[in-house]
Amino acid sequence: MDITRLETFLLLTELGSFTEVANQLYCSQPAVSKQIKTLEDELGVPLFNRIGKKNHLTIQGVYFKRYAQEIVNTYSMAKEHILQLENLEEGSINFGATNFIGVYLIPEILATFREKFPKIQINFTISSSKKLIALLENDTIEFAFLSGYIDLIKERFVIHEVFKDNLKVIVNSNHKLANRTSITFSDINDETFILKGENSSMYKFLCKRIGKDFFKDNVLLKISNQEGIKEAVLKNLGISIMSEKAVQHENKLGLLKTLDLKDTDLTRSINLVYDKNHNLTPAAKEFFKCIE
Template sequence: MNLKQLEAFLLVAELQSFTKAARQLYMSQPAVSFQIKALEEDLQVALFQRGDKKVILTEAGRLLYPEAKQMLKHYQKIKVGLDDLRDLKKGHLVVGASTIPGEYLLPLLIGKFKEKYPGIKITLKVSGSGQVGQWVREREIDLGITGAFIEGESLECRPWIDDQLVLIVNPSHRWASLGAVQASELKNEPMIMREHDSGTRRTIEKKLKECNLSLEKIPQGMELGSTRAVITAVEAGLGVSIVSRYAAREALELGRVKEVQVTGLNMNRSLYQVRHKQGIEGFAIRAFTEFINDRNVLERFLL
């Protein structure tokens, strides 16, 4: 049984004529007869009684008619829905992000994407980079954006955009007027840090190891669950911190904190896109990925 057979069956039943049905279907009368015969053979019943001037439904035909009509209606509804997905008139995607991209970058990009594709619903989940990687592994999200490289056999992790970490201090801090300090001097000040699952923290630990420093040797001021809280703590003079420039941009511009260069410490990093290797890419996620990878979009709204 296929849709062409059902469509031919419905038209013959409604018009009570193979010839008239063939005309509407732009088929030959023998071709319509072949479709009906194939359907009858598949169902192993006769669907029509053939008379001299018209054909009428058998009992089996009368049973099939409303079901076939409903099946064709469902097919047409599915086709319209799929066409809408293909044309990006509707759809739903779930994006997971660590704090920096999730709070400072993606909301703006999602807003601009929604202006272009208003029918697509986007859910944004924000957590630590490790949790985002876990969401991708368990296929709870379509795409992950993280502040650290996420390893895993089932994952594909590729660089998205560059970020720079900056050392920030309270404007009245003794380092604020220096402009730069040696990396080794970080051991002399309490450091306000994000939690262990944070991509920023992972990157800081890696960068410190590159210059033979350990986070354990730096006095721990506070451990906080969000970058906004870290910046606020620095503003309050509770310690110094290393955060993303994207996150610190507003506080730096308003003079609430000061940036201090760290000599001997590489402060550059990448933000990453994380996908499941076996994931199926739908129309909406493909369009969104192309949008956030568009250099013109990034330069206009982020960089």
Template sequence: MDLAILASMDVRDLEVFLAVAKRLNFTRAGEDVHLSQPSVSIRVRQLEQELGVRLFEQLGKKIALTDAGKLLEPHARRVVAAVDDARRAIEEYQGLASGVLCIGASTTPGMYLVPRIIAEFKRKHPKVVVHLGIKNTRQVEEGILSNDFDLGFVGGHLIGKEVEATRWMIDELILIMPPDHPLAARKQIRMRELTKERFVSRERGSATRAVVEEYLHKLQVEVETVMELSNPEAVKGAVRSGLGVAFMSKFAVETEVRAGALVAKRVKEIEISREMKIVYRKDKHLSKAMSAFIETARSLR
């Protein structure tokens, strides 16, 4: 597709098109781009008229991209990304006295590590606005690729070839339990004892869950999962209530372990660690704000 044709279009229409292509729902897309559902429909219709093709088709109660829509999507993404980069280049020219930085983080770094980085960054650059979106690792990668996030902080393995990933820090996953659990008083826990325990787990798509499952599978250890929860605070609450034990990041349980609300143990024969990474699009211009944020993150690890 000729990029000159796309460049002549209203970039806002392309942003709306990408939101609908992502959500496959006009109402939810409108929420993403802060427009009403009728306004979204009008902008999509205008874009279709300008291109002379249908971009979406109705399949029962759902909508789907047509072949033309699928063809347009990657080109539209590049145009929108280029415009965003141009805006950021101007912000960079103006220095760090202003600007916006959108950070995506998977749950563990997003809840327990990145807020500390933002606080230090804002101390040095108070006029730069920082937005933080907390998702699971897969969703952070999607946000990086769609240019919703400038930088991502994740604890899992990314699969996109368009994503640059650099090492940030090492995280250790440890076994947590309530203080009155039979294993809490033990000096040593062996791997085979895990098969007798009930486990509380994170949801599918969580990097914590993926890493734990990978390690246990390699060691041929099968455990009983009694509950799946979508964030670490809920997992800790379930463990405190006696519903089971769980493997969690050491960063996520520091406060509860110090307070005696939870007990953390290492399991003999099992040492679960993972690399946390800073990620961004390979073709994205690293602005002064992005570079300064990365530098701040590295200084606090």
């Protein structure tokens, strides 16, 4: 059913004259008559009794007018809301990130976006990469920020690198290596490493870059939470490897020290990921601009 025909019908119920409707719509009288005839054919009932120069609603027309008005009003409201979405006067974004990215990288972007678009509702999920991929696949979230070493189906997802993250060896400020800026494998060969478990993406990344055998006997303490790992290093229970961004505060306070591991590239990519078949909302597109 055509909205224009409904609007013409409603105007005719007000004016009662095909000629007046045609004048107001800047079209010919036959064009108006054709629209009304098409509408009556679609419904299978007459909508007007034509008495003299005036057109009066039939009983079917009286009932239909109420519904036609509701349809036109709803359509008008939908257009207005869509326009507001396009102009970012309302709307929402749903996205996610893994723990490190969500805690240390996203807040600054959120602040920039919030300042520009204060009326947009933000639904932000911090979870494991596995859960975030599942949320992407069932369209619960529009996009996610994931580490570059996460395995994704490239045929399904758009993957953009948005950050470079440098991993460092971290030690307690009282550790024997704390006065160094860089170290070799031989310097830490006998150290106790505090890392996430074998199933974590970080552990898998380190095994690929450093070698699984290196951690075979050295990882004596496994903590799933990044903050817990930092606390363990602060208590001098061992050393760890994590993003230098995650320990900026402790580094400035002189509580922890970051060290480069010589001859080893511990730089990882942080990627923005979304489904190729998903139509991004205007709010999501503007959020992407805040990253650039």
